[in-house]
Amino acid sequence: MRRRGLCGGFAVLLLLVAGCGTAPEPAAAPGVSASAAPTGSAGPSGPGPRPTRWPAAAAGGACQLLDYGVVEEVIGLVFDVAAGGQQEATYTCVLQRIGSSVPDLTLTVTPSNASPAIFRTVVMPKGAAALTGLGKVGYRAALPAVVKAGRGPGIEIGWLSGNNRIIVLRLTLAAEAQPPAADAAAPKLLDLAKRVDQTSV
Numbered sequence: 001m002r003r004r005g006l007c008g009g010f011a012v013l014l015l016l017v018a019g020c021g022t023a024p025e026p027a028a029a030p031g032v033s034a035s036a037a038p039t040g041s042a043g044p045s046g047p048g049p050r051p052t053r054w055p056a057a058a059a060g061g062a063c064q065l066l067d068y069g070v071v072e073e074v075i076g077l078v079f080d081v082a083a084g085g086q087q088e089a090t091y092t093c094v095l096q097r098i099g100s101s102v103p104d105l106t107l108t109v110t111p112s113n114a115s116p117a118i119f120r121t122v123v124m125p126k127g128a129a130a131l132t133g134l135g136k137v138g139y140r141a142a143l144p145a146v147v148k149a150g151r152g153p154g155i156e157i158g159w160l161s162g163n164n165r166i167i168v169l170r171l172t173l174a175a176e177a178q179p180p181a182a183d184a185a186a187p188k189l190l191d192l193a194k195r196v197d198q199t200s201v
Contacts, residue, residue: 056095059084062107063093065199071095074195075171075188077103102151103177106170109200112160119160128158131190135159135167135197140186142179143172152177155186157193161200169193 056071057064061084072078079095086092095105114123116137124130124139131138138159145153154172161167171189173181 056082061085061093062091062109065196074192102172102174104172108168110166112166135161150175153179153182155182155189157189
């Protein structure tokens with residue numbers, strides 16, 4: 001699997017979610033489904049209680065491995081809208097907030113015949129730190145902020161699961177966030193990755 005393909009998939013899904021953030025029930029493109037707050041609900045920053053959300057799993061794709069409540073409990077961020085999709089054998093999911101493209105949480109799952117050695121040499125990014133206790137082999141990599149795109153720093157955790165799936169979980173913070181905030185989020189994202197790994201078995 002090529003990382004360029006994954007990044008392209010992320011970009012497409014991010015655009016889809018950002019474009020439907022103003023509509024409670026966005027229209028989905030072929031291969032992509034979305035789940036947002038029901039019609040008439042207030043946004044997360046608006047008056048009144050937080051809106052009732054359809055389960056993230058309702059968006060399909062890799063979103064079936066994510067739960068808004070668990071994500072909030074583990075990493076401390078609230079998301080309201082999910083977009084799931086499938087491109088060939090790769091399942092994807094993006095969680096965002098209504099009306100905002102960041103922060104976001106992305107997840108990709110791809111079946112693979114890669115061995116741990118191939119994963120280390122082909123999938124694992126240069127400069128990434130090896131992780132133990134997550135699948136057969138895993139890594140953690142810092143993501144730089146993309147100021148022109150209004151995206152802050154982030155963390156990416158990838159691993160080869162016990163049932164031979166390449167799973168990548170990526171958290172991108174808001175534009176005003178600083179690198180130390182991403183570093184502080186890394187242990188929390190690892191905890192979430194372990195829960196996703198257990199769910200995918």
